[in-house]
Amino acid sequence: MYAIVDIETTGGHASANAITEVAIFVYDGLQVVQEYHTLVNPRMPIPYYVQSLTGITDEMVAEAPGFENLAEDIYGLLHDKIFVAHNVNFDYSFLQHQLAAHGYELKCKKLCTVRLGRKIIPGLPSYSLGNLCRSLQIPVLQRHRAAGDAAATVRLFELLLQRDTEQAIAGALKVGSKEQFLPPNLPPEQVKQLPANPGVYYFHDQKGKVVYVGKARNLRKRVNSHFTGNNAGHRRQEFLRNIYSISYEITGTELMAEILESVEIKRLWPVYNYAQKHVEFNYGFYTFEDQDGYLRLAIEKRRKYSNPLHVFKLLVEGHQLLRNLIRKFDLCPRLCFLQKGNGACLPLQEHTCHGACEKKEPAALYNNRVQEAIDWLQQQQPSFVIMGHGRGVDEQSCILMEKGRFYGMGYLPRDVAVTGSDQLKDFLTQYPENEYIQNLIRLHATGKAARLLPL
Known part of the structure; x- marks a missing residue:
């Protein structure tokens, strides 16, 4: 026995809206054996745009029963039937949410006439109820009213x-x-074909645009987990309505999937990804040669596509490290932008600066010490590779950290021995790094299970 349902509501998600009209046609597979139709007082104002769409006004529902007075009858009609509706999860989520609020747990098998229409009558230009009925010459009386739409769905x-x-x-x-x-x-075939491998998956909207990127240890399980549960919130319901297709990329390890997910979120900026979309105000050391030939060390906000010598999160960290370099290598604080003004720098008076700020020290001598400082700084940063499973038995995965910086990752034949970073780079894809990726790799590198090879 089927319960063919349509409802009208005050808005698009159950958690913050209410039902204004319910129609239920009990259908035995041959004919309608029972009809139920009523307006519902939503106990809240109906927005004007909804009134104009449905024709249901605040005045019309003012004397209608509240859902609390209808819950027992509606549950009795639905609970032992197959719940059928056009875009079934919308109607089902509302009725399940409202029934639960009044002590009834609705658990029905569901059929969606949108999904069934796509499968049984493929190739139509649109599967909205109005367009589908026009294509199939099904008359619709009182469009956007529960009884009219439910009768058309029958x-x-x-x-x-x-x-x-x-x-x-x-x-x-x-x-x-x-x-x-x-x-x-979403075509079920796309979900069925998902592998059980680690990887990154992409949800696309009707135009093919990526609206969500996720990572998974097991692609099939993770994607399916998005569609289980009955969260009636606006964000989830809108998210589900806008998923039209799935694509994916297999990775050798879960760590690689986490890294690629972060890269892709930063690249694509999908509308439903909320984590990792904050702006990272990282800073870095940069070097350049001034008009007099002196090498300058400067702290600047990290620029996109730039290649700083060293990165840090807080400006105070950079100032502290730069002061240490100045003391250790007798650098000039004026040429490092830590002292302003036109007079001699303070270390010159203390004989720890050799006069580069007043051009008393040749640029070549000063630049040698700057280069020593750069070399020392880079030597403090580790270079290593993390080896792992490949996408198949004939390959192994590799993630390269070079002088404290994430270079990239990729796959190489299982019989290739790792001898150095230059040899590896032919097999790797270079990716932009960010603080999140660096923290992922450092955390993994300290774990007991990490296959770490120092370089």
Whole structure:
């Protein structure tokens, strides 16, 4: 027995909105055997744009019963039926949420006439209820009213039953069928073909644009986890409605998936990724030669696509490290931008600066000490590779940290011995780094299971 349902609401998600109208047609596979239709007092104002869409006004529902007075009857109609609706998760989430608020736990098998329409009658230009009914010459009386749309859905479902030569409906009702929980616009074949490997997955909208990037130890399990549960919040419901396709990239290890996820979030800036989209105000050491030929060390905000000598999160960290370099290598604080003004620098008076700020020391001598400071700084930063599983038995994965900086990652044949970073780079893809990636790699490198090779 089927319960073919349509509702009207005050908004698009159940957690902060309410139902204004419910229509339920109980259908036995041959005919409608029971009809239920009522306006519902939502106990909140109906937004004007919703009033103009549905024609349901605050005045119309003022004397209607509240859902608390209808919950028992609605639950009695639904709980032992197969719940059928156009974009079923919308109607189901509202009714399940409202029933739960009044002590009823709704658990039904579901059928979505959007998904079934795509499968049984492929190739139509649109599968919205209005367009689908126009394509199939199904009359719709009172569009955007619960009774009118539910009656049209009954006609549509009858037609789908008649044309279902491949048993799509029976397949959707099988235990464990993805049709029960997948978003309405996502082909189940794309979910079924997902591998159980580590990797990165991409959710695309109707135009093919990436709207979410995620990483997984097991791509199949992780993607499926997005569609389980019954969160009725606006963000989740909108997210599910906008998933039309999935693509993915397999990685050798979960760490590589985490790194690639971070890179792709920064590159694509997907609308539904909220983590890792904050701006990182990192700083770095930069060097340049001034008009007089002296090498300058400067602290600046890290620029996109720049290549700083060293990076740090807080400006105070950079100042502390730069002062240490000045003391250790007799550098001039004026040429390092730590002292302003036109007079002699303080270390010159203390004989720890050799006069570069007043051009008393030749640029070549001063520059040698700057280069020594740079070399010392880079020597303090470790170079190593993290080896791991490849995407197949014939390869191994490799992540390269060079002088404290993430260079990139990739795959090399399993029989290739690692001898140095230059040899590895032919096999690796270079990626931009960020603080999140650096922390991931450092944390992994200190773990007991890490296959770490110092360089």
